[in-house]
Amino acid sequence: xxxxxxxxxxxxxxxxxxxxxxxxxxxxxxxxxxxxxxxxxxxxxxxxxxxxxxxxxxxxxxxxxxxxxxxxxxxxxxxxxxxxxxxxxxxxxxxxxxxxxxxxxxxxxxxxxxxxxxxxxxxxxxxxxxxxxxxxxxxxxxxxxxxxxxxxxxxxxxxxxxxxxxxxxxxxxxxxxxxxxxxxxxxxxxxxxxxxxxxxxxxxxxxxxxxxxxxxxxxxxxxxxxxxxxxxxxxxxxxxxxxxxxxxxxxxxxxxxxxxxxxxxxxxxxxxxxxxxxxxxxxxxxxxxxxxxxxxxxxxxxxxxxxxxxxxxxxxxxxxxxxxxxxxxxxxxxxxxxxxxxxxxxxxxxxxxxxxxxxxxxxxxxxxxxxxxxxxxxxxxxxxxxxxxxxxxxxxxxxxxxxxxxxxxxxxxxxxxxxxxxxxxxxxxxxxxxxxx
Numbered sequence: 001x002x003x004x005x006x007x008x009x010x011x012x013x014x015x016x017x018x019x020x021x022x023x024x025x026x027x028x029x030x031x032x033x034x035x036x037x038x039x040x041x042x043x044x045x046x047x048x049x050x051x052x053x054x055x056x057x058x059x060x061x062x063x064x065x066x067x068x069x070x071x072x073x074x075x076x077x078x079x080x081x082x083x084x085x086x087x088x089x090x091x092x093x094x095x096x097x098x099x100x101x102x103x104x105x106x107x108x109x110x111x112x113x114x115x116x117x118x119x120x121x122x123x124x125x126x127x128x129x130x131x132x133x134x135x136x137x138x139x140x141x142x143x144x145x146x147x148x149x150x151x152x153x154x155x156x157x158x159x160x161x162x163x164x165x166x167x168x169x170x171x172x173x174x175x176x177x178x179x180x181x182x183x184x185x186x187x188x189x190x191x192x193x194x195x196x197x198x199x200x201x202x203x204x205x206x207x208x209x210x211x212x213x214x215x216x217x218x219x220x221x222x223x224x225x226x227x228x229x230x231x232x233x234x235x236x237x238x239x240x241x242x243x244x245x246x247x248x249x250x251x252x253x254x255x256x257x258x259x260x261x262x263x264x265x266x267x268x269x270x271x272x273x274x275x276x277x278x279x280x281x282x283x284x285x286x287x288x289x290x291x292x293x294x295x296x297x298x299x300x301x302x303x304x305x306x307x308x309x310x311x312x313x314x315x316x317x318x319x320x321x322x323x324x325x326x327x328x329x330x331x332x333x334x335x336x337x338x339x340x341x342x343x344x345x346x347x348x349x350x351x352x353x354x355x356x357x358x359x360x361x362x363x364x365x366x367x368x369x370x371x372x373x374x375x376x377x378x379x380x381x382x383x384x385x386x387x388x389x390x391x392x393x394x395x396x397x398x399x400x401x402x403x404x405x406x407x408x409x410x411x412x413x414x415x416x417x418x419x420x421x422x423x424x425x426x427x428x429x430x431x432x433x434x435x436x437x
Contacts, residue, residue, distance in 0.1 A: 007100070009125075010129065010130075019135065023038070025383055026101075029407050031068075032411040040102065068404065106122060107122050112380075132380055132381070134381065142161050145348060148344070152278055154342075175280070175345070176344075185256070200269050223307050268286060280333065280335075282334070284330050287327050290323075
């Protein structure tokens with residue numbers, strides 16, 4: 001890993017983060033001739049390599065991997081890249097255009113001087129920049145509820161980001177808490193390995209993998225669903241906080257049906273509400289959450305049916321989903337010892353950590369205030385946030401479009417600043433911090 005600054009201590013643009021977002025905007029900046037540096041705390045592909053389990057794969061098909069200048073070129077466009085292939089895709093992307101990348105350096109502080117220059121404190125020394133792109137994504141610190149501290153000392157606990165595989169846990173049953181994409185896929189991973197799984201179900205919706213002859217993602221893409229911008233939603237703030245639909249790309253892709261898991265031996269419960277000694281308490285909402293997930297999946301099928309009918313598309317008919325299991329009513333209680341539970345996996349998401357950014361760019365929830373990644377602080381941008389502009393903003397599908405938009409804005413700001421600098425005689429390192437008028 002390199003810790004050498006390739007161009008001194010001042011850069012027109014500094015990009016913080018060398019994942020798919022940071023690399024995408026670097027490519028776009030290079031295409032526009034904008035000098036910059038990309039600062040990555042670890043190495044390219046680190047998040048995918050170190051915070052994903054062994055059987056992890058994308059839930060979106062490979063053809064949706066469209067990083068700028070480097071779309072998927074493999075032999076399985078309708079397949080789903082597994083973890084190591086994702087890492088290799090990013091590494092190959094970096095090798096493809098050789099960005100001005102500094103690896104193994106963490107940015108520990110970002111502030112804006114009275115003169116408008118950004119000052120970045122890093123583990124390899126301080127630098128300055130006229131403009132800064134924060135491309136560190138939204139998944140920073142693993143979130144584990146406080147109640148986890150009440151579990152008996154002998155119970156092994158992991159956050160989903162630390163889970164690698166079933167053999168990592170002691171023999172015995174496993175409790176998985178949370179049914180977003182990670183929770184459902186980890187529960188399936190354990191279930192397929194023959195482990196007894198107890199699953200605390202949340203409110204995440206689901207989607208069918210295939211319907212009427214095609215991947216649902218292909219139908220929705222053709223229908224323009226993924227091109228809808230956040231501005232088209234009346235509840236934009238709520239849309240940005242929505243949980244992703246659960247489905248899997250494993251073994252070529254299939255549905256994740258929690259009811260089928262229950263039929264086949266997995267134990268399902270409502271949301272975990274309390275831990276009292278060796279007893280776990282669960283809410284009474286399991287039936288409602290399962291019904292909601294099914295309703296969302298069937299609603300997506302309704303939209304696909306309507307699209308097919310309106311355009312006279314010759315697609316095969318397909319019977320609709322029929323629930324194969326229904327939960328008993330009421331709340332539930334589970335004794336850890338009686339159930340033989342020896343491990344708990346917390347699939348409870350992440351929290352954002354922008355404490356290192358000493359710039360007033362956040363709302364009361366700590367969420368970056370921006371429009372398409374442009375903040376009210378001239379020269380400060382965010383990239384790679386969920387629903388930054390569209391469904392694919394935080395993904396391989398559309399992060400490149402967001403990167404191109406920001407690169408155009410950054411380049412325009414630079415050109416505007418050059419003109420202002422020529423007219424005013426201001427030093428070059430100051431003019432890049434001027435806002436676009």
